[in-house]
Amino acid sequence: MKDPYSWPGQATELVMRDAESALGECSCLPWEWATFGYPGRAPLPVALEALTLAQKINPNNIGDHSLPFRQAGHKQTEHGFDGTQRLEREAIASLVQLAGGDPATTGGYLCEGGTSANLAGLWMGRNYLRAQPGAKRTVIITTRLAHYSILKAADILGFNPNDIIYAPCNRSGGISVCDITELAYRLQSERITGVLFVCTAGSTMMGSVDDVSQVNELRAGLRLAGISTYIHVDAAFGGFVLPFLAKPVRFGFDQGADSVVIDPHKMGGVPFGCGAILYREQYAGPVAVKAPYLNSEQDWTINGSRSGANAVALWAVLEEQGFDQLAKCVQQCIALRDYARELLDQVDHFQVHVGQTNQLCLEITDLSVVERLASRVCNHPYYMHVAPFPRRFDDPNCQEGRALKMILMPHHTKQMVDEFVRQVKL
Numbered sequence: 001m002k003d004p005y006s007w008p009g010q011a012t013e014l015v016m017r018d019a020e021s022a023l024g025e026c027s028c029l030p031w032e033w034a035t036f037g038y039p040g041r042a043p044l045p046v047a048l049e050a051l052t053l054a055q056k057i058n059p060n061n062i063g064d065h066s067l068p069f070r071q072a073g074h075k076q077t078e079h080g081f082d083g084t085q086r087l088e089r090e091a092i093a094s095l096v097q098l099a100g101g102d103p104a105t106t107g108g109y110l111c112e113g114g115t116s117a118n119l120a121g122l123w124m125g126r127n128y129l130r131a132q133p134g135a136k137r138t139v140i141i142t143t144r145l146a147h148y149s150i151l152k153a154a155d156i157l158g159f160n161p162n163d164i165i166y167a168p169c170n171r172s173g174g175i176s177v178c179d180i181t182e183l184a185y186r187l188q189s190e191r192i193t194g195v196l197f198v199c200t201a202g203s204t205m206m207g208s209v210d211d212v213s214q215v216n217e218l219r220a221g222l223r224l225a226g227i228s229t230y231i232h233v234d235a236a237f238g239g240f241v242l243p244f245l246a247k248p249v250r251f252g253f254d255q256g257a258d259s260v261v262i263d264p265h266k267m268g269g270v271p272f273g274c275g276a277i278l279y280r281e282q283y284a285g286p287v288a289v290k291a292p293y294l295n296s297e298q299d300w301t302i303n304g305s306r307s308g309a310n311a312v313a314l315w316a317v318l319e320e321q322g323f324d325q326l327a328k329c330v331q332q333c334i335a336l337r338d339y340a341r342e343l344l345d346q347v348d349h350f351q352v353h354v355g356q357t358n359q360l361c362l363e364i365t366d367l368s369v370v371e372r373l374a375s376r377v378c379n380h381p382y383y384m385h386v387a388p389f390p391r392r393f394d395d396p397n398c399q400e401g402r403a404l405k406m407i408l409m410p411h412h413t414k415q416m417v418d419e420f421v422r423q424v425k426l
């Protein structure tokens with residue numbers, strides 16, 4: 001234990017030696033192994049270079065600098081960081097384009113990752129719905145395949161468990177819209193006046209994508225029934241994958257989304273600590289608060305101080321890679337996914353589910369093998385998790401089964417897949 005009132009510190013060399021030895025304990029770090037359970041990749045060299053350069057200056061990009069707010073004459077939040085604010089503005093505009101939006105009317109900012117970006121999106125949705133004339137009760141409609149950060153955000157924002165309605169899924173794991181219609185009309189009898197739809201574009205367990213345009217089509221009918229709606233899309237993983245597929249999948253603003261989450265720190269090659277929330281400009285107002293010491297006098301971000309260095313790293317990746325190289329990388333991962341799928345389809349105790357991203361979901365159909373499987377795949381080099389997975393997509397209340405998610409990242413190879421298949425044949 002250190003004396004809390006007197007701690008002289010240590011020589012830099014000793015501190016760095018201890019730090020290096022701690023890093024040596026992180027066996028995921030070299031990114032050379034078959035880390036199939038983990039949606040991370042080695043940061044791109046240009047991201048590291050840009051980050052290191054910017055961190056020396058330690059820019060603080062507090063507030064929102066994106067285009068619509070600049071154009072509308074909102075004041076700069078803080079003077080002195082013009083360069084990194086500009087690069088964030090440019091990077092956000094590129095992400096907005098990936099999400100099918102118009103950078104002139106769709107803003108956003110970088111934050112720590114998907115969890116805080118989802119909180120930001122749900123915050124906007126809740127406040128917007130709450131501000132509608134005659135608003136009483138708002139519920140969230142999502143599916144069992146939504147990421148757990150949605151439940152965390154819902155809890156923080158004061159939703160009760162019975163304010164979360166799970167819609168069934170179709171055979172591809174996407175939200176089943178016709179069943180939702182029935183459900184939504186039932187809401188009227190429960191005096192529900194607002195529905196916050198949470199769609200997932202690249203679900204964590206299987207890479208499935210909810211059809212946002214179909215959800216969007218429900219809105220007119222609900223409006224007639226006196227129910228206001230908001231659509232939040234969690235594309236934390238899919239945002240850097242779906243636009244780069246050979247046949248790009250649309251999931252965002254052009255499909256009717258009001259806010260979208262994309263994580264550059266997953267497939268984007270930017271080090272961890274870099275997520276993004278994007279939103280139509282009208283949703284900033286409902287969450288804006290007075291910020292007495294900022295030049296802008298108001299702030300609508302979840303964060304206070306934010307890393308300007310992350311903005312530089314993301315901007316550098318987008319500039320250097322262009323959309324073309326990012327697409328090439330995604331398509332290589334998809335080819336490896338298809339290779340793995342063919343082999344794993346032959347393994348008796350798996351049912352292989354394929355979504356639209358570079359991952360597979362290996363549902364374990366024979367639960368007697370779970371322990372033996374876990375002993376082979378949960379640690380080095382695979383770092384997989386045996387996780388709950390719905391046994392039936394059409395019944396949100398069905399019993400849970402077990403599954404492994406297998407993510408094929410840029411550092412994975414066919415040899416790694418072959419060895420994995422040998423291991424899981426048992």
Ligand SMILES: Cc1ncc(COP(=O)(O)O)c(C=O)c1O
Nearest residue numbers: 113114115147149204234236237
């Ligand atoms: C779909 C989805 N949303 C949100 C998250 C949470 O992201 P983060 O870990 O960056 O907070 C994840 C993480 O894997 C995810 O897959």
